Amino acid sequence: METSVQRLDQDYWNGKYKASATGWDLGMVSPILKSYFDSIDNKQLKILIPGCGNAHEADYLLKNGFTNVTIIDIAPTLVDKLKIKHGQNPDINIIQGDFFEHSGHYDLIIEQTFFCALPTNMRQKYVLKMHELLVDKGLLVGLLFDRIFDSGPPFGGSKKEYESIFRGAFTLNHFSKCKASVSPRSGSELFIELEKKRDVVLAIYQTSAFSDLKHAKTIKQCIISLDGVINVSLSSDLMKILVVCEERFPLNMLQNIVDNKLKFKIEEI
Numbered sequence: 351m352e353t354s355v356q357r358l359d360q361d362y363w364n365g366k367y368k369a370s371a372t373g374w375d376l377g378m379v380s381p382i383l384k385s386y387f388d389s390i391d392n393k394q395l396k397i398l399i400p401g402c403g404n405a406h407e408a409d410y411l412l413k414n415g416f417t418n419v420t421i422i423d424i425a426p427t428l429v430d431k432l433k434i435k436h437g438q439n440p441d442i443n444i445i446q447g448d449f450f451e452h453s454g455h456y457d458l459i460i461e462q463t464f465f466c467a468l469p470t471n472m473r474q475k476y477v478l479k480m481h482e483l484l485v486d487k488g489l490l491v492g493l494l495f496d497r498i499f500d501s502g503p504p505f506g507g508s509k510k511e512y513e514s515i516f517r518g519a520f521t522l523n524h525f526s527k528c529k530a531s532v533s534p535r536s537g538s539e540l541f542i543e544l545e546k547k548r549d550v551v552l553a554i555y556q557t558s559a560f561s562d563l564k565h566a567k568t569i570k571q572c573i574i575s576l577d578g579v580i581n582v583s584l585s586s587d588l589m590k591i592l593v594v595c596e597e598r599f600p601l602n603m604l605q606n607i608v609d610n611k612l613k614f615k616i617e618e619i
C-alpha cells in the first residue's frame with residue numbers, strides 16, 4: 351500500500367529517468383509477451399503500450415513487422431530519447447503524455463509494469479480507461495504482480511482483487527500464474543488476456559462520505575443489487591466506485607438510494 355502522499359506524477363517519473371533509477375527495466379521484451387506477439391498473424395493490429403518506459407516490447411513488435419504501434423509515457427526525458435531512437439519510422443507513434451488523457455481506439459493494449467506503477471486508488475480509473483480505449487472485443491494483454499510489496503511503486507495485489515475490479519467489463523480469457531517470468535519475478539506474476547465486453551457501460555462515481563470499510567461495503571451491496579448493475583468495485587481509498595452496468599446507469603437512481611437509504615452524496619466523474 352502507499353505509505354505516504356508521494357505524488358507519482360510527471361516529475362516523479364521523469365526524475366527516475368534523469369537519475370537512471372529504472373530498476374524495473376528488464377532490458378528486453380518480457381518472454382511471455384514475446385511468445386504472445388509471435389502468435390499474432392495480423393501485423394496491422396492497432397497496438398498501444400501505455401507507460402512504455404524504454405519500450406522493449408515495441409522494439410520487438412517493430413522488428414517483427416508490426417506496423418501500427420503507439421507508445422505513450424509521461425516522462426519527457428525518456429520520450430525525447432525514444433523519439434530520437436525511432437526517428438521517422440512510420441510504424442510507431444510516440445506520445446509524451448498522461449495515459450488517462452489519451453484518446454483513441456486500439457485492438458490490443460499491452461500491460462507491462464504500468465498498472466503496478468499507479469497508486470492503488472487509480473485502479474478503477476485504469477479499468478474504465480482501458481475499456482474506453484479498446485475496440486469491441488479488443489484485448490488487454492500482459493502481466494500483473496501476484497504479490498504484495500512493503501511499499502511502492504510497484505504496488506502489488508492478488509488475482510482475487512484484480513478480478514473483482516475487471517469483472518463485468520472484460521471477459522477474463524486468461525488470468526493465471528505466469529510460467530515464463532524472468533527469474534527475479536518468477537512465481538509472482540499473472541499473465542492476463544482480458545477481452546473488452548461490449549454492451550456494457552462503465553462509470554465512476556466519487557464520494558467523500560464512505561466513512562469506513564463496513565459502511566462502504568453496505569453501499570456497494572446496495573448498488574450491486576440494482577437491476578442492470580453487473581459489477582461494483584470500490585477504490586482503495588474508498589473515495590470512488592466503479593459501476594459496470596448494462597446501459598448507462600441513471601445517476602438519479604443512485605442519488606435516490608443515497609438520499610433515501612444511505613445519506614451520502616455521490617457524483618459521476
Ligand SMILES: C[S@@+](CC[C@H](N)C(=O)[O-])C[C@H]1O[C@@H](n2cnc3c(N)ncnc32)[C@H](O)[C@@H]1O
Nearest residue numbers: 363375401402403423424425448449462463467
Ligand atoms: C515501472 S515503469 C515501467 C516501464 C516499462 N513498462 C517497463 O516495464 O520497463 C512505469 C512507467 O509508467 C510511466 N507512467 C506513470 N504514470 C503514467 C501516466 N499517467 N501516463 C503515462 N505514463 C505513465 C512512467 O513514466 C514509467 O515509465
